[in-house]
Amino acid sequence: MSFSGENIWIIGASSGIGAALARVLSAQGATLILSARSKDALESLRKELGRQHHIYPLDVANYSDIESAINYITKTVKKLDRVIFMAAIYNPANIENMDVAFTKQLLEVNVLGAFHVAKATLPILQKQSEGQLALCASVAGYVGLPGGQPYSASKAALINFAESLYAEVPKNIDIKVINPGFVRTPMTDKNNFSMPMRVEPEVAAIYIADGLRSKAFEIHFPKKFTIFLKFLSILPYGIKLFLTSKMKNKS
Ligand SMILES: NC(=O)c1ccc[n+]([C@@H]2O[C@H](COP(=O)([O-])OP(=O)(O)OC[C@H]3O[C@@H](n4cnc5c(N)ncnc54)[C@H](OP(=O)(O)O)[C@@H]3O)[C@@H](O)[C@H]2O)c1
Numbered sequence: 001m002s003f004s005g006e007n008i009w010i011i012g013a014s015s016g017i018g019a020a021l022a023r024v025l026s027a028q029g030a031t032l033i034l035s036a037r038s039k040d041a042l043e044s045l046r047k048e049l050g051r052q053h054h055i056y057p058l059d060v061a062n063y064s065d066i067e068s069a070i071n072y073i074t075k076t077v078k079k080l081d082r083v084i085f086m087a088a089i090y091n092p093a094n095i096e097n098m099d100v101a102f103t104k105q106l107l108e109v110n111v112l113g114a115f116h117v118a119k120a121t122l123p124i125l126q127k128q129s130e131g132q133l134a135l136c137a138s139v140a141g142y143v144g145l146p147g148g149q150p151y152s153a154s155k156a157a158l159i160n161f162a163e164s165l166y167a168e169v170p171k172n173i174d175i176k177v178i179n180p181g182f183v184r185t186p187m188t189d190k191n192n193f194s195m196p197m198r199v200e201p202e203v204a205a206i207y208i209a210d211g212l213r214s215k216a217f218e219i220h221f222p223k224k225f226t227i228f229l230k231f232l233s234i235l236p237y238g239i240k241l242f243l244t245s246k247m248k249n250k251s
Contacts, residue, residue: 004029012086016185020201060113
């Protein structure tokens with residue numbers, strides 16, 4: 001089994017892609033530490049996957065929660081092989097209908113949460129002289145599109161942060177960014193627009209599990225969709241902004 005004997009901390013494991021990933025990694029032999037805010041959802045996932053796994057409910061926006069989790073994990077498992085940051089919140093928004101309080105919370109979870117996790121876990125991985133930190137951003141961070149500004153901007157920040165960590169930390173620590181296209185989860189169930197090439201969370205989890213073992217910095221899928229957006233992102237501003245402005249009426 002590919003992840004046999006590994007201890008993997010999934011933050012944002014209570015639903016959607018994180019829960020699906022937990023099922024795949026557990027089936028492939030990993031021992032998991034499952035975190036998110038919803039203790040009940042984590043408990044029921046552990047019940048499903050087996051008592052060898054651990055749960056540690058937390059709010060990534062609170063650094064003290066992350067510190068306590070690290071304290072628990074270092075006492076509970078001998079080695080922390082991978083840390084996978086999946087936590088995020090989202091509401092469809094544009095600048096006219098943006099909820100300022102929710103946007104503050106979104107930045108605290110999606111961006112500050114990732115900083116908290118990196119700050120607390122990298123010393124552990126460095127002490128072990130190996131380990132992986134994977135941050136889940138999104139293709140929404142590739143290029144500014146109409147109708148999702150705070151969320152997309154938070155994911156652009158996360159991609160930038162992952163790139164910066166990759167350049168900064170010693171190469172024995174494996175830094176990865178995960179950029180999914182659309183996946184059917186409670187997050188995208190909020191959308192009332194069409195979501196091209198949307199995949200099921202179980203499919204996303206397989207892409208991610210495979211990607212975690214690969215040498216590539218970025219895990220992105222489905223490729224037809226992500227490559228189109230990558231191409232859009234590298235166009236000169238004159239063309240790119242013309243095209244993204246055309247998308248406004250469709251968003
Ligand atoms: N679905 C997509 O199409 C898609 C596309 C690209 C990227 N992504 C990214 O994939 C990741 C997973 O999203 P998903 O689609 O699976 O959505 P989801 O089902 O809503 O999962 C989000 C996870 O984050 C956790 N979370 C939220 N706020 C938290 C907090 N303050 N502290 C700790 N955990 C928190 C949630 O658990 P609690 O509510 O229990 O805390 C849940 O486990 C996110 O980073 C998302 O941005 C999703």
